Amino acid sequence: MMRAPVAAPLLLALLMAGVVPVAVADAAQSGAPAAAPTAKTIADVTRGLQSQPGFIDVWRDSDKGRVLLSIGALEQPFLLASSLPYALGSNDVGLDRAQSGEMRMVHFEKHGSKLFLVQENTNYVANSADKDERAAVRESFSNSVLWSGEILASDKDRHLVDFSSFLLVDRHGIAARLADAKQGAYSVDPSRSAVLAAEAKAFPDNVELEVLLTFAGPGQAEFVRQVGADPASLSMRQRISMVRLPTADSWRPRVYHPYSGGFDASYFDFATPLASSIDVHWQVRHKLEKTDPSAAVSTVKKPIVYYVDRGAPEPVRSALIEGASWWASAFEKAGFKDAFRVELLPEGVDAQDIRYNVISWVHRATRGWSYGNALADPRTGQILRGAVTLGSQRVRQDILIAEALLAPYGKSSSADKHKLAEQMALARLRQLSAHEVGHTLGFAHNFAASRMGNGSVMDYPHPILKLNAQGEVDISNAYSVGVGPWDDYIVKYIYGDFGSGEQEQAALAKLRADARASGMLYSSDQDDRSPGASHPDGLLWDFGPDTLKTWDQLGAVRQRALQTFSVDVLPDARQIGQLEARLVPVYLLQRYQGEALARLIGGGDFDYTSAGDVKAGIAKAGIKTTPAEVQRQALNRLTDSLRAEYLALPANVLDILTPPAAGHERNREYFATGMGSVFDAISIAEAGAGQTAGFLLDPERINRVAWQHARDSKQPGVQEVLAQLLQKTWKRDGVPASVIGGEAVQLASNWVVADSLLRLLDSGKLHQQVAAEVRASARELAQWLQKNPGKGVTADSRKQAGEMIMAYLADPRTVKLHGAPPVPPGAPI
Structure with a gap:
C-alpha cells in the first residue's frame, strides 16, 4: 500500500x-x-536605520523606539554595567544621578532561532590551561540567563537582534532599592517607558544604550513624596554600558595584601595547587605603565585623567579640581611623572560614557553621603572607570557649622568671619574630592590615619577646632591641605613598578616594613563602624593623636560656642526657627569624640597583616589591650557627659530659641520635641544622654570589658563600669541651682540610662555570665532607689524606675522598653 x-x-x-x-x-x-x-539579510532589516559601528554594531530605529544589535562574537565574554543619568534625588533611597551599578561579565549564546545573554559566574573559576579542568568548575556553578531575543536576520556568523526588551527591564535594581528604603512596591510601567534610540552610541571598545523607565507605585511613603513630581509615577533614565574586556597584554595583577590600604577583587580558583588557598585576591587598580620601565621616574603611556562635572558651579568647581589633583604628587613620588591629572569635562562629552573617569556634582533633597566607585574587571581587578558622586548639600552643612561656631552676623563681627566660614567649607570640599577619587583609584578608608595628623585623605576628618589666645573659637586651619604620608604609601604600594615575581614581593614587603616602622596605622570599615567597635585608633570624624586630649579640647570649644550662641549665627534673611538647627552641631560637637572615648573602654588594637609579616617581625599578631588607667580616664570623662552640668543649656540659648516660622517646619536637622512646635529642653538632654549610653552600653563592649577583667583583674570590670555610670546619674547628689532646669535635665538623662540598661539585658547578645553581672547591677540599683527615695519629682522617678527594673527582672514580658532617643544626624560632615 x-x-x-x-x-x-x-x-x-x-x-x-x-x-x-x-x-x-x-x-x-x-x-x-x-x-x-528567501532569508532576510541584516542589510534588509536595517535599511533606512542610522548605523553606529563599534565594539558591537548598533542601529538606531527612532521611529519605532528600538535599538538593534549585530552580534558577531558568540561565547566571547564582555562586561556589562548600568548607571543612572537621571535619578531620584533622595539621599535616603540612594538612587543618585550618575550612580554606577554592578559590573558583570556576560556573553551571547545562540540556541535555535534566539540569542541568549548569559551572565557568567565569576565567583568560581579554574584558571587552568586544561579545558576539562575549566569545564568542571563551569559546570559546577550556575550561570544566569539575563535575556533572550529572536534573531531578526543573519549574515554568516553575525546575527541581528532587537535589544529593546533587555533595556526596558529594571537592570539597575531601582525597584529593589525603593522597597529596601520602605517606599513601597514599584515596578516598570511599559506604557510609560521608552528606548531612547537617539542616545545610542557605539565606539571601538564600548556601547552606550539608554532608556526612560517609569516606575508605578503607591506614592505614599515619605521619601518619594519628598522628591517626586508625582510620587506614584517615578521616571528615571537607565544607562547600559557594554564594554570590551581588557586584554592581558602588559597587565600584571598584583596580589592583594591586607596592609596595602586598598580594595581587592576576589574569587575562588579551584585550579590553585593543593597546598594553596583557593581564595584568590588581587589589588584593584588602574592600568599605569611607564614609557621607560628601567627609569626610577618616567612619564607614562597613558595617564589617569579625571573629569569634573560641568554642572559644578564656582568656587566649587575649582575646589573639586584642586583637591582631586593632590594625588598627582603621590604618583610622582611613586615614579610616575605626569601620570595623574584632573580637568573640566569638555563641553558636549557624555559624562556617563564608561570611558571617562568623572567627578559628578549631584543634588539631593537633603544632605547626604558622597561616594567613589571603581568599576573593575572581576578577573584581575583592573579599574576601567572611576565614578565619583559628590552630594552638593554637604558644603552647605560645613558653612552652617562654621557660622554656628563663629556667630559672624552680628553688627560687631568682622568681615573675616564671613570669609572663614566659606573657606572652611571649601577646604573640606577639596579634601572630600581627594577622598572619593581615592576610592576610585582603589584605596580603602584608613580611619586610624588621624593619629598621624594629616595622615591621609582616606580618613573621615573632623574640623580641627581650638580656642585662640583671646578665648575665641578658631577654625582657620580646620582641614589639612594635600595628601598625607599614608597616601604616598598606598599609591607606591598599589601602583609602583617593582618588576615581577620574587623581586616584586620583596620590594612590597620592604614597603610594608618601612611603613609600620614609621608608625603608620591602618584600620578600615569592617572594624570601625559598629557602635561596639574595639579598635581605639580606627575612628571616624576624630582628630589628634590623643583621644583624651582631643575630648578636652573640643569640650572647651563647645562650652565657648554655647556661651556665645546668639541670633548672630543666622544671616538676616533666615527665619528665626533655624537657630535650633544651628544649635544641633554645637550641642553635639563632641559626639564623635565621645565614641572615641568609648573605644578605649574594652578597647584593643591589632594589625591587618599576613602570617609571613608576623614571622618576619614586620607586624604583630593578637590584640593589644588598652591600658587600665587610660580606660578609667575615658570612663570618667564619658560618664561626666551624662550629668546635668554637661547636658543643660545656658540661659542665653534657651531664651532665644523660637519655633519654626510659618511656611517652614521641623525636619531631621532639628531636635525632637514633645512640646508641640516649641523647643524641648528635655528631648535635647535625652538625645545627648542617648549618644553616650548607646556607645557605653553596647553588648559587644560590655562582653569585652568582662573578658579583659577576667584575664587581668587590674582592668575595669563590668561592675566597675556600671557603678560609675550609675553614680554619675541615678545615685548622684543634687544638681547645683546654677544649672537651669538642672533636676529635670538630670532625670531625663537618668531615664535614658535606665532604659539603655534594660535594652542591654534584652539584646540577647551578652554572654550568660556577663548578663548575670548586669542583672545584679540593675537589681542593686532598684534596691538603692527604694532605700533612697529622694524628694519631689526625683522621688517620683526613683520610685517608678525601681518598680520598672524589678518588674523587668521578674518577667521581661511585663515591661515595654523604650527605644533609644532620636538624635539629629551628624555624619556626613
Missing part, C-alpha cells in the same frame, strides 16, 4: 476550505517541491 505524501492532508484541508496558496498550487500542478522563503 502506497503512503500519501506528508503534504497531502494539509493540501486537502486547504482545498476543502477553498484556500490554495499560490506556491502550493503551482507546486501541485508542476509536481515540483515548494521553494523555501
